[in-house]
Amino acid sequence: MTSTLTPVRKRSALTKGQLPKTAPYIVLAVALILGAAILALIGFNAFGWGLVSAILFAAGLVGWSLVVEGSRKAKDKLATCLVVGSFLIALLPLVSVIWTVLVNGLPGLLDPGFLTTSMNGVTGAFDNKTVEQGAPLLGGIYHAIVGTLLITVLATLISVPVGLLTAIYLVEYGQDRALARAITFFVDVMTGIPSIVAGLFAAAAFFAVVGPGTKTGAVAAVALSVLMIPVVVRSSEEMLKIVPNELREAAYALGVRKWRTILKVVLPTAISGIASGITLAIARVIGETAPILVTAGFATTINTNVFSGWMASLPTFIYTQILNPTSPSNPDPSSERAWGAALVLIILVMLLNLGARLVASLFAPKTGR
Amino acid sequence: MSKRIDVKDLNVYYGKFLAVEDVNINIDAKSVTAFIGPSGCGKSTFLRTLNRMHEVIPGARVEGEVLLDGDNLYGPGVDPVTVRSQIGMVFQRPNPFPTMSIRDNVLAGVKLNNKKISKGEADVLVERSLQGANLWNEVKDRLSKPGSGLSGGQQQRLCIARAIAVEPQVILMDEPCSALDPISTLAIEDLINELKDQYTVVIVTHNMQQAARVSDKTAFFNIAGTGKPGKLIEFGDTPTIFSNPTEKATEDYVSGRFG
Numbered sequence: 001m002t003s004t005l006t007p008v009r010k011r012s013a014l015t016k017g018q019l020p021k022t023a024p025y026i027v028l029a030v031a032l033i034l035g036a037a038i039l040a041l042i043g044f045n046a047f048g049w050g051l052v053s054a055i056l057f058a059a060g061l062v063g064w065s066l067v068v069e070g071s072r073k074a075k076d077k078l079a080t081c082l083v084v085g086s087f088l089i090a091l092l093p094l095v096s097v098i099w100t101v102l103v104n105g106l107p108g109l110l111d112p113g114f115l116t117t118s119m120n121g122v123t124g125a126f127d128n129k130t131v132e133q134g135a136p137l138l139g140g141i142y143h144a145i146v147g148t149l150l151i152t153v154l155a156t157l158i159s160v161p162v163g164l165l166t167a168i169y170l171v172e173y174g175q176d177r178a179l180a181r182a183i184t185f186f187v188d189v190m191t192g193i194p195s196i197v198a199g200l201f202a203a204a205a206f207f208a209v210v211g212p213g214t215k216t217g218a219v220a221a222v223a224l225s226v227l228m229i230p231v232v233v234r235s236s237e238e239m240l241k242i243v244p245n246e247l248r249e250a251a252y253a254l255g256v257r258k259w260r261t262i263l264k265v266v267l268p269t270a271i272s273g274i275a276s277g278i279t280l281a282i283a284r285v286i287g288e289t290a291p292i293l294v295t296a297g298f299a300t301t302i303n304t305n306v307f308s309g310w311m312a313s314l315p316t317f318i319y320t321q322i323l324n325p326t327s328p329s330n331p332d333p334s335s336e337r338a339w340g341a342a343l344v345l346i347i348l349v350m351l352l353n354l355g356a357r358l359v360a361s362l363f364a365p366k367t368g369r
Numbered sequence: 370m371s372k373r374i375d376v377k378d379l380n381v382y383y384g385k386f387l388a389v390e391d392v393n394i395n396i397d398a399k400s401v402t403a404f405i406g407p408s409g410c411g412k413s414t415f416l417r418t419l420n421r422m423h424e425v426i427p428g429a430r431v432e433g434e435v436l437l438d439g440d441n442l443y444g445p446g447v448d449p450v451t452v453r454s455q456i457g458m459v460f461q462r463p464n465p466f467p468t469m470s471i472r473d474n475v476l477a478g479v480k481l482n483n484k485k486i487s488k489g490e491a492d493v494l495v496e497r498s499l500q501g502a503n504l505w506n507e508v509k510d511r512l513s514k515p516g517s518g519l520s521g522g523q524q525q526r527l528c529i530a531r532a533i534a535v536e537p538q539v540i541l542m543d544e545p546c547s548a549l550d551p552i553s554t555l556a557i558e559d560l561i562n563e564l565k566d567q568y569t570v571v572i573v574t575h576n577m578q579q580a581a582r583v584s585d586k587t588a589f590f591n592i593a594g595t596g597k598p599g600k601l602i603e604f605g606d607t608p609t610i611f612s613n614p615t616e617k618a619t620e621d622y623v624s625g626r627f628g
Contacts (some may be wrong), residue, residue, distance in 0.1 A: 161409040175427050250528070252425060254478035254535055255454025268468040357601050 031056035103207035108340020119300035124327030152222035163232025199291025217306030220296035235277025272363035279356035289315035379433035390598035403580035406590035411599025420456035457537035463524035465516035478535035502530035522553025
């Protein structure tokens with residue numbers, strides 16, 4: 001009787017050698033220690049330590065894998081190291097920006113009255129007192145928040161109808177006509193307009209039509225819409241294009257007119273994408289500085305009328321506080337206010353992005369049974 | 370509530386390309402007519418000319434006459450929207466409106482045209498249409514749920530309910546069962562048999578057994594080669610086409626010798 005037992009083997013014939021699961025951690029620890037040792041020889045600094053350790057880690061892991069697992073797995077490990085490394089490099093500035101703004105901006109934001117008062121009547125004397133005698137910091141960014149919101153809302157009110165109607169024309173009626181191709185070309189050109197040029201255009205247009213020296217929130221809103229319209233056109237166009245033609249044909253076959261089909265079938269189907277595109281366009285222009293500086297000027301008082309008088313906004317507030325501190329001899333209070341305003345601006349943009357996601361999920365076509 | 374269709378010397382073009390050549394056909398009211406033929410022979414293209422859906426595609430046009438009870442669909446001043454409200458269409462892939470509930474999908478033809486309808490009338494219309502499409506019992510408890518949550522076969526019957534809710538004279542079906550399983554197909558074939566009591570039905574199908582099962586008359590289309598226009602080869606009573614056709618090409622096709 002022959003034995004049917006297969007010989008006991010240490011590992012399957014289908015596998016090669018494998019690194020232990022803890023291998024990356026072991027290599028990481030060794031790389032960190034070695035990196036610290038090397039840096040100690042030439043003078044220690046955190047950035048160099050990270051860089052040397054990362055290189056040592058990649059080399060160590062790939063080399064070890066090459067010896068134990070063979071070249072295919074080693075190449076895979078090398079690619080993984082490169083991808084993760086690129087990701088970390090890309091993340092570095094983002095984390096650094098958020099960290100810096102948080103650290104510098106929180107004291108300003110936490111000052112009582114920072115969000116609810118303007119800079120009206122706040123002079124250098126108060127700032128000197130704050131620095132020299134420890135008096136509470138006066139002044140705030142209420143006027144700048146109001147200005148930013150009003151200018152952005154007006155810019156949105158101008159850009160969304162123009163942009164959305166343009167996109168509808170391009171997708172539903174354009175059909176590769178000369179006019180449609182020309183519009184697409186000019187929208188692409190508009191996307192590349194530097195923001196200061198948009199600001200100068202709006203200022204020049206209002207100087208010509210209304211009168212020289214016209215600087216109001218409305219002029220700034222026009223400048224911002226020049227920047228917003230191409231973004232809205234582009235994103236809405238993409239969204240309208242992905243609405244399946246079958247839905248349009250289904251509506252036509254029911255005897256529904258084209259404009260009603262667009263209004264009641266195509267737009268509702270695409271509305272979530274369009275809404276989030278618009279929100280992202282708003283987030284894009286809310287931080288513009290140069291076009292607002294040349295169109296709305298800067299103010300220290302609350303101005304809620306976009307059609308008359310200079311208007312403050314968060315970016316121009318930051319700019320003027322840093323460049324022309326309220327008290328030239330003691331610039332620290334001004335810079336605290338500027339950082340606080342920067343933090344508020346970042347929070348606003350983040351809220352807008354969150355809002356875009358919310359809007360997209362609210363309007364998305366319903367599924368489920 | 371149904372009308373006959375007579376087609377005279379119809380040529381169908383995509384731009385300069387002649388897709389279907391010289392079709393003459395008479396479709397009786399309250400009957401089921403099936404179009405069969407190999408892929409690319411112009412069956413669907415021809416079907417879409419019967420309710421002026423063909424011209425939705427840029428560059429597409431026709432020459433000739435399509436008469437709905439004697440009125441030319443392509444006469445001067447005829448509004449394609451009026452034509453389409455009289456000649457409904459069901460497509461190859463089920464396409465309920467994703468933003469609407471089952472109920473709103475059925476009412477789409479009314480609501481999208483902003484016609485006023487009271488809630489009671491709407492309820493009656495929804496129930497009648499869904500029962501007409503054999504779907505009422507399956508969805509009556511979830512009318513407010515989205516139409517895209519139904520199964521493929523149910524979605525297709527929802528599309529049929531949507532088409533009959535506008536009370537057309539003629540219903541065109543473009544391979545309505547090609548994306549469905551045999552059971553859903555059977556449900557739709559039964560439905561077609563019921564529909565012909567009230568409507569004129571024209572159906573395009575790749576499935577010859579289906580044509581034999583559901584239709585009173587069958588039209589066979591064929592194409593001489595790529596780049597050549599499709600032609601109507603033979604048109605007659607379904608039993609004749611399948612058992613005793615006059616044309617050699619028809620016999621070859623229905624007996625499975627090609628195609």
